Amino acid sequence: MNIQEYMQSLGKDARAASRHIARATTNDKNAALLAIYRALEANQAQVLAANAQDMANGQASGLEAALLDRLELTPSRFAGMLEGLQQIIALTDPVGAITDLAYRPSGIQVGKMRVPLGVIGIIYESRPNVTLEAAALCLKSGNATILRGGSEAIHSNQAIATCIQQGLIAANLPATAVQVVSTTDRAAVGELITMPDYVDVIVPRGGKSLIERVSKEARVPVIKHLDGNCHVFIDREANISKAVIIALNAKTHRYGVCNAMETLLVDAPIAEEALPQLAALYRDKGVELRGCIRTATMLDCALATEQDWYEEYLAPVLAIKIVSGLDEAIEHINQYGSHHTDCIVTENYTKARRFLAEVDSSSVMVNASTRFADGFEYGLGAEIGISTDKIHARGPVGLEGLTSQKWVVLGDGHIRG
Amino acid sequence: MNIQEYMQSLGKDARAASRHIARATTNDKNAALLAIYRALEANQAQVLAANAQDMANGQASGLEAALLDRLELTPSRFAGMLEGLQQIIALTDPVGAITDLAYRPSGIQVGKMRVPLGVIGIIYESRPNVTLEAAALCLKSGNATILRGGSEAIHSNQAIATCIQQGLIAANLPATAVQVVSTTDRAAVGELITMPDYVDVIVPRGGKSLIERVSKEARVPVIKHLDGNCHVFIDREANISKAVIIALNAKTHRYGVCNAMETLLVDAPIAEEALPQLAALYRDKGVELRGCIRTATMLDCALATEQDWYEEYLAPVLAIKIVSGLDEAIEHINQYGSHHTDCIVTENYTKARRFLAEVDSSSVMVNASTRFADGFEYGLGAEIGISTDKIHARGPVGLEGLTSQKWVVLGDGHIRG
Numbered sequence: 001m002n003i004q005e006y007m008q009s010l011g012k013d014a015r016a017a018s019r020h021i022a023r024a025t026t027n028d029k030n031a032a033l034l035a036i037y038r039a040l041e042a043n044q045a046q047v048l049a050a051n052a053q054d055m056a057n058g059q060a061s062g063l064e065a066a067l068l069d070r071l072e073l074t075p076s077r078f079a080g081m082l083e084g085l086q087q088i089i090a091l092t093d094p095v096g097a098i099t100d101l102a103y104r105p106s107g108i109q110v111g112k113m114r115v116p117l118g119v120i121g122i123i124y125e126s127r128p129n130v131t132l133e134a135a136a137l138c139l140k141s142g143n144a145t146i147l148r149g150g151s152e153a154i155h156s157n158q159a160i161a162t163c164i165q166q167g168l169i170a171a172n173l174p175a176t177a178v179q180v181v182s183t184t185d186r187a188a189v190g191e192l193i194t195m196p197d198y199v200d201v202i203v204p205r206g207g208k209s210l211i212e213r214v215s216k217e218a219r220v221p222v223i224k225h226l227d228g229n230c231h232v233f234i235d236r237e238a239n240i241s242k243a244v245i246i247a248l249n250a251k252t253h254r255y256g257v258c259n260a261m262e263t264l265l266v267d268a269p270i271a272e273e274a275l276p277q278l279a280a281l282y283r284d285k286g287v288e289l290r291g292c293i294r295t296a297t298m299l300d301c302a303l304a305t306e307q308d309w310y311e312e313y314l315a316p317v318l319a320i321k322i323v324s325g326l327d328e329a330i331e332h333i334n335q336y337g338s339h340h341t342d343c344i345v346t347e348n349y350t351k352a353r354r355f356l357a358e359v360d361s362s363s364v365m366v367n368a369s370t371r372f373a374d375g376f377e378y379g380l381g382a383e384i385g386i387s388t389d390k391i392h393a394r395g396p397v398g399l400e401g402l403t404s405q406k407w408v409v410l411g412d413g414h415i416r417g
Numbered sequence: 418m419n420i421q422e423y424m425q426s427l428g429k430d431a432r433a434a435s436r437h438i439a440r441a442t443t444n445d446k447n448a449a450l451l452a453i454y455r456a457l458e459a460n461q462a463q464v465l466a467a468n469a470q471d472m473a474n475g476q477a478s479g480l481e482a483a484l485l486d487r488l489e490l491t492p493s494r495f496a497g498m499l500e501g502l503q504q505i506i507a508l509t510d511p512v513g514a515i516t517d518l519a520y521r522p523s524g525i526q527v528g529k530m531r532v533p534l535g536v537i538g539i540i541y542e543s544r545p546n547v548t549l550e551a552a553a554l555c556l557k558s559g560n561a562t563i564l565r566g567g568s569e570a571i572h573s574n575q576a577i578a579t580c581i582q583q584g585l586i587a588a589n590l591p592a593t594a595v596q597v598v599s600t601t602d603r604a605a606v607g608e609l610i611t612m613p614d615y616v617d618v619i620v621p622r623g624g625k626s627l628i629e630r631v632s633k634e635a636r637v638p639v640i641k642h643l644d645g646n647c648h649v650f651i652d653r654e655a656n657i658s659k660a661v662i663i664a665l666n667a668k669t670h671r672y673g674v675c676n677a678m679e680t681l682l683v684d685a686p687i688a689e690e691a692l693p694q695l696a697a698l699y700r701d702k703g704v705e706l707r708g709c710i711r712t713a714t715m716l717d718c719a720l721a722t723e724q725d726w727y728e729e730y731l732a733p734v735l736a737i738k739i740v741s742g743l744d745e746a747i748e749h750i751n752q753y754g755s756h757h758t759d760c761i762v763t764e765n766y767t768k769a770r771r772f773l774a775e776v777d778s779s780s781v782m783v784n785a786s787t788r789f790a791d792g793f794e795y796g797l798g799a800e801i802g803i804s805t806d807k808i809h810a811r812g813p814v815g816l817e818g819l820t821s822q823k824w825v826v827l828g829d830g831h832i833r834g
Contacts, residue, residue: 019751023775096774102796108785110795113773117807200807221638221808242830249832334436343826356530356825357513358440368525368828377833378527378824379519390534390617390821391638392809404807407795408773409760411785413659415666416794 003183007191010146011198013176014119018144021177022116026093028171029140033089036136036167037082043163044078050159051128058126058152071126071153081129084382088136091381094399095142098408108414112405116142118200120402121192122384123214125206126150131160134203135178137384141402144177146199148192150206151184158182193218203397205385223397226388227312227338228258230370233329233355235346236267240274242367243345247278249369250343252285256314258386259341259363259373263309263319265329266295271322275299282318292321309336326351330358337361340388341373341395362388362395420600424608427563428615430593431536435561438594439533443510445588446557450506453553453584454499460580465490467576468545475543475569488543488570498546501799505553508798511816512559515825525831529822533559535617537819538609539801540631542623543567548577551620552595554801558819561594563616565609567623568601575599610635620814622802640814643805644729644755645675647787650746650772652763653684657691659784660762664695666786667760669702673731675803676758676780676790680726680736682746683712688739692716699735709738726753743768747775754778757805758790758812779805779812 001009021029040047051073058068073081094114101111120143122134131147138145149157161180168175181188193202193214202222204214211224232250234243250261266275271294279299282289289301296303299320308319309332323329326344333342343365344355352366363373373395375383380398387393393401418426438446457464468490475485490498511531518528537560539551548566555562566574578597585592598605610619610631619639621631628641649667651660667678683692688711696716699706706718713720716737725736726749740746743761750759760782761772769783780790790812792800797815804810810818 019777022777104794104796106789106794108789108794113781115777118777216636219633221806239830245830245832253833360436360439360532360535361823363824363826364530365826366828368826368831369833371833372523372525372826372828372831373824377521377523377525379521389638394821395824404811406778407780407790407812409780409782409785409789411783411789413656413662413784414789415662415786416670416788 003185003187004191006183007181007188007195008198010179010181011119011195014144014146014179015198017174017176018116018118020174021139021144022095022118022142024142024173028173029093029142030089032139032168032171032173033085033136035170036164037085039163039166039170040082040132040160043159044075047156047159047163048073048075048078050155053155054153063152067126067152071128071156073128073156077129081132084133085136088140088382091140091399093140094403101408106414107411109410111408113408114400114403115406117402117404119144119146119198121146121148121199121202123148123189123192123202123204123206123210124150125210126153128153128156128160130205131157131180132164133382134205134384135164137382137399138402139177141399143402146179146181146192148181148189154184189214190217193220196220203384221392223385223387223393223401224389225258225386228260228340229262229310229312229336229338230259230340231263231265231333231337231342232261232370233265233323233333233342233344234267234270234274235326235344235348235351236269237348237351238270238345239347240270243274244278244281246343246345246367246369248281250371251282251287251318252316253369253371255316257371258312259370260314261318261370262311262313263321263336265321265323265332267329268322268324271295271298275320285316287316287318290317290319294322295320312338326354330355334360338388340386341365341370343368343370362386420602420604421608423600424598424605424612425615427596427598428536428612431561431563431596432615434591434593435533435535437591438556438561439512439535439559441559441590445590446510446559447506449556449585449588449590450502450553452587453581454502456580456583456587457499457549457577460576461492461495464573464576464580465492465495467572470572471570480569484543484569488545488573490545490573494546498549501550502553505557505799508557508816510557511820518825523831524828526827528825530825531817531820532823534819534821536561536563536615538563538565538616538619540565540606540609540619540621540623540627541567542627543570545570545573545577547622548574548597549581550799551622551801552581554799554816555819556594558816560819563596563598563609565598565605571601606631607634610637613637620801638809640802640804640810640818641806642675642803645677645757646679646727646729646753646755647676647757648680648682648750648754648759649678649787650682650740650750650759650761651684651687651691652743652761652765652768653686654765654768655687655762656764657687660691661695661698663760663762663784663786665698667788668699668704668735669733670786670788672733674788675729676787677731678735678787679728679730680738680753682738682740682749684746685739685741688712688715692737702733704733704735707734707736711739712737729755743771747772751777755805757803758782758787760785760787779803
């Protein structure tokens with residue numbers, strides 16, 4: 001069997017399994033998730049041994065430290081995975097919910113029913129915990145999944161997949177509801193994203209180059225997450241002490257995350273009051289500052305280039321610009337930002353309202369740290385990713401983002417005249 | 418300027434206009450729609466003259482009768498266009514609605530705000546009324562539009578576009594909020610569907626080959642409508658008189674529409690009672706019947722081939738299959754159908770409930786004609802199309818389908834700990 005035939009056979013099996021899993025009850029799905037939990041508990045030693053093999057191979061082939069760190073499954077990370085699984089079991093099942101059922105003038109009742117998408121393909125890098133989390137979210141939302149993780153994690157992923165399949169079988173659900181691609185051939189990705197008959201949506205989780213490749217070549221819809229170039233704008237009517245703690249938290253709480261602030265915009269009239277104290281706090285934390293000409297003069301920092309305004313540093317670096325007011329701030333964010341998460345700090349009602357309406361980002365905030373843009377903080381329980389698309393799901397994507405709605409029509413012999 | 422440069426310039430202008438139109442108030446947008454109405458009224462003679470030119474060109478080049486009919490704008494069709502525009506003015510503006518705003522444990526309030534998609538590209542055939550309807554729906558939902566109609570309608574479309582632009586200018590909205598591609602070069606379509614920086618979604622309206630081409634080549638999301646292979650299943654517990662009127666209406670109310678029934682499934686125990694009377698009614702209407710072996714024997718009609726079960730006839734032809742019960746009906750529909758609209762006729766509660774849950778179609782119905790699958794009948798007011806996709810919008814797509822939701826977070830100096 002060549003790669004194409006292999007992927008097509010996974011696709012066919014996934015499509016068939018998706019019909020079963022779509023009509024499984026919440027109890028059936030939770031029973032399967034619990035059985036997976038138990039299988040993982042019972043096979044912890046095997047999973048960690050498989051991971052140790054991946055780690056040894058990674059070290060031997062000179063995988064860089066950051067990637068080795070993501071690849072590693074320690075006993076405490078393993079426990080964290082199981083805890084995440086328990087949280088998914090506790091989530092409300094979105095499938096089957098009927099909303100907006102109302103009578104129409106013709107006498108029919110029309111409403112919407114939430115239904116699974118079908119088959120979801122997940123493409124991710126060498127983080128074995130994603131295998132379990134993605135499989136569990138798709139299963140809970142009634143979808144079949146084909147998982148294609150990074151080749152460096154192949155043994156870990158296969159070991160986790162074995163447990164998942166034990167759980168599915170124990171709960172009388174088709175084992176093919178979750179399939180982990182067993183080849184490390186990169187051609188498998190090309191096949192997975194071009195099988196519209198078998199795959200309804202692709203969720204790439206990983207670096208920008210992976211996502212760009214998938215978006216470019218996919219023949220099925222993609223729920224994608226590109227850059228997080230997030231802004232905080234401190235308005236002249238901000239409460240400066242709120243502004244300082246928000247701007248500090250948004251930049252320094254964690255550096256390598258997509259909802260960290262990358263550019264700080266400061267309204268000119270309060271720049272002299274706000275910026276020096278913020279600069280001192282950033283410098284205490286070792287954050288490198290790059291400012292517009294006025295900022296650079298005021299703070300004696302490096303001068304930002306045009307490119308800096310576009311940059312998602314994911315690092316202790318911050319671009320700072322002094323702007324002439326709300327209009328320039330909104331314009332800057334819509335032009336240079338990545339439409340991810342942006343915040344205004346202000347006490348002014350009208351400016352808050354305008355910022356919320358006019359900033360074209362998946363999360364818009366007033367007086368809160370950009371770090372809140374997160375499925376857990378938003379009450380989704382867990383997220384499969386953060387979408388920077390506008391179609392379908394925008395921002396953090398939880399169980400509901402893995403479903404769609406179909407129309408339900410109830411009549412009593414009604415016909416169209 | 419070559420085609421690529423021309424389309425890029427339309428795209429850039431549309432992107433800029435989309436920012437204005439996204440924050441226009443409902444009153445602003447309605448004022449523009451009303452001004453367009455008045456401009457069309459004032460310029461009816463010019464629009465009809467332009468259409469007469471297209472008709473003459475079409476006749477000279479041997480355009481087939483059905484296409485000429487779609488192309489033609491009579492005074493009564495023109496009046497119908499204006500009436501449709503009035504209905505769109507009367508629709509509720511979806512933009513800005515905030516839902517589900519609730520406190521999270523952290524103290525922030527999180528909700529969703531409905532926002533325009535941005536720039537929508539519409540590709541359609543030579544039906545000038547689509548130019549106005551699509552432009553009006555996009556404008557009302559706060560989106561900029563680039564319209565690319567069939568080349569045979571170029572003069573009609575330009576004349577309508579002139580009125581639209583007069584209306585936009587009269588209402589102080591950017592004229593570039595609605596742009597009609599002025600070249601008939603087919604390369605314009607290829608450019609329009611591959612400008613992700615300037616176009617957020619493509620809506621192709623037209624025949625299958627157009628939609629397949631767009632889906633295959635697009636680099637931006639597509640809201641597409643493929644086949645409507647719709648079914649009615651008459652269950653053994655159906656009220657036969659309801660079943661007969663529904664099955665007759667679903668097939669014969671109109672033949673060339675996507676929500677017409679194409680295959681009738683009849684439960685074996687009531688086939689002898691239901692089928693002969695239905696067959697007589699269909700034959701009265703001149704409907705050609707193609708049956709499974711049992712049906713063909715019972716009704717003395719032609720034998721359906723395997724291909725018939727896949728067919729969207731759009732014609733007075735009906736495939737009929739006798740099935741062994743609900744399970745076979747659901748399986749047949751999910752396998753051969755196009756996931757558009759399917760109906761069960763039954764008095765049995767549990768079977769109705771199972772059909773609604775298990776048939777994987779954009780509209781599922783109990784005891785109602787498939788002909789109801791329509792934006793107007795569903796209360797959407799007007800539809801830009803009927804989506805057979807699962808992502809984003811499914812089934813009839815109205816104003817809401819041309820919008821998305823962003824997250825809104827309200828805090829009071831909240832930071833993540």
